[in-house]
Amino acid sequence: MNKKILEFDVVICGSGPAGATAAALLAKNGLKVALIDKEDFPRDKLCGGLLTEKSYKLIESIFGSDFFEPDLIEFSSSKFEIFYGKLKVLSALSKKLFIYVNRKKFDFAILQRALGFRAYFFNKTKVIDIDIKNMSVFTNNNIFKGKYIVDAEGVNSVVRGCLIKNGILDDGGYKENLTLAMEFYDYKLTTDRASIYFGFTKFGYGWIFPNKERTLVGIGALISKNRGLIKKQFKNFLNLIKVEGPANSGAHLIPTGWIPDRLGCDNILLVGDAGGFVDPITGEGIYYAIKTGQMAADAILMSEKNKLFAEINYNLSAQNIVSNLSKRKTYRNLIFGTRFRLVMKFFLLIILFAFKDKLLKFIHE
Numbered sequence: 001m002n003k004k005i006l007e008f009d010v011v012i013c014g015s016g017p018a019g020a021t022a023a024a025l026l027a028k029n030g031l032k033v034a035l036i037d038k039e040d041f042p043r044d045k046l047c048g049g050l051l052t053e054k055s056y057k058l059i060e061s062i063f064g065s066d067f068f069e070p071d072l073i074e075f076s077s078s079k080f081e082i083f084y085g086k087l088k089v090l091s092a093l094s095k096k097l098f099i100y101v102n103r104k105k106f107d108f109a110i111l112q113r114a115l116g117f118r119a120y121f122f123n124k125t126k127v128i129d130i131d132i133k134n135m136s137v138f139t140n141n142n143i144f145k146g147k148y149i150v151d152a153e154g155v156n157s158v159v160r161g162c163l164i165k166n167g168i169l170d171d172g173g174y175k176e177n178l179t180l181a182m183e184f185y186d187y188k189l190t191t192d193r194a195s196i197y198f199g200f201t202k203f204g205y206g207w208i209f210p211n212k213e214r215t216l217v218g219i220g221a222l223i224s225k226n227r228g229l230i231k232k233q234f235k236n237f238l239n240l241i242k243v244e245g246p247a248n249s250g251a252h253l254i255p256t257g258w259i260p261d262r263l264g265c266d267n268i269l270l271v272g273d274a275g276g277f278v279d280p281i282t283g284e285g286i287y288y289a290i291k292t293g294q295m296a297a298d299a300i301l302m303s304e305k306n307k308l309f310a311e312i313n314y315n316l317s318a319q320n321i322v323s324n325l326s327k328r329k330t331y332r333n334l335i336f337g338t339r340f341r342l343v344m345k346f347f348l349l350i351i352l353f354a355f356k357d358k359l360l361k362f363i364h365e
């Protein structure tokens with residue numbers, strides 16, 4: 001079967017928060033946008049669904065204060081606690097709320113905004129390859145040509161893989177900075193707060209997050225620092241919190257601490273997880289996905305005017321985020337890098353007690 005060639009101003013690969021945000025903003029400004037996803041929507045997405053203040057403020061600034069309809073918020077709470085093993089080292093009330101969303105509903109809500117601005121959505125359409133010179137995206141269905149391509153495919157991005165294969169991007173540090181995250185919903189455990197557990201995995205932590213009529217339990221840790229052990233560590237964590245857990249929990253990768261040497265190539269831009277935009281300490285990625293989706297859209301709109309490559313405009317605006325994430329990676333290595341558990345405990349206690357307010361600012365802002 002001959003594949004059809006479809007032409008657009010912008011082809012966006014991946015309709016998660018990063019891609020759908022970029023699509024909404026570009027379509028709103030009159031560009032002809034193709035938004036492609038291999039899944040049918042609404043689709044499930046393994047995620048804690050925790051939104052910090054900076055995330056929900058950003059979302060409201062882009063989509064309006066009516067974005068968070070009551071049905072979109074599963075739970076909200078300002079309570080949180082931190083453990084080191086069994087020892088509770090901090091129990092606090094944040095001045096700001098943590099909001100918990102269900103990604104199936106949340107991602108669909110952003111997609112609806114993009115569709116409302118008349119972005120063209122192609123579901124069940126899997127990106128297979130790209131032709132960088134001809135700005136074409138090959139999928140299982142059609143071939144999409146665009147003046148600009150936005151790569152928002154998440155951690156296993158095909159487009160990023162092509163840029164690396166063609167020597168345009170350096171993948172140095174990518175594998176060493178992959179976090180394996182596993183989680184499931186528990187229907188017996190109830191809680192009204194976020195609980196974070198350190199001390200039983202290296203470069204990572206376990207979590208219990210509140211939710212509507214169920215509780216989310218998970219672990220995330222750098223694979224390179226815990227070779228083959230994360231599943232066992234998750235079991236140890238579940239024993240500690242006395243939760244049985246299913247035979248197999250959902251698992252997914254998070255790029256925590258890989259910052260590419262380039263944020264794309266000419267008029268191809270990497271956003272969200274595809275570009276490594278995730279907090280290396282907390283694993284928070286929704287904020288960075290939406291922020292870089294917005295920045296990529298702004299860069300493309302600016303390129304339409306100044307005729308520079310969108311990569312140049314994007315580099316200028318994303319520099320702050322890149323340097324902020326680099327700083328956080330250095331802090332991560334300082335906090336988790338110590339070889340002595342006692343020193344680590346001591347470190348944590350000092351940080352938590354002395355800088356409780358700073359810690360909350362660090363998380364929320």
Ligand SMILES: Cc1cc2nc3c(=O)[nH]c(=O)nc-3n(C[C@H](O)[C@H](O)[C@H](O)COP(=O)(O)OP(=O)(O)OC[C@H]3O[C@@H](n4cnc5c(N)ncnc54)[C@H](O)[C@@H]3O)c2cc1C
Pocket residue numbers: 013014015016017018019036037038039045046047048049050051125126127128152153154155156157158181182183218252253254271272273274278283284285286287289
């Ligand atoms: C277990 C877990 C818990 C997490 N908890 C939190 C949390 O509580 N708070 C937080 O802020 N972050 C959290 N994160 C991180 C967060 O989920 C990601 O950073 C965020 O989803 C990134 O958004 P994105 O749009 O870049 O990519 P994604 O959300 O991954 O979206 C990518 C989209 O691209 C599509 N796609 C992929 N490949 C192709 C292809 N070849 N062709 C076409 N389409 C494709 C996918 O179907 C998907 O819809 C968590 C991650 C995990 C794994």
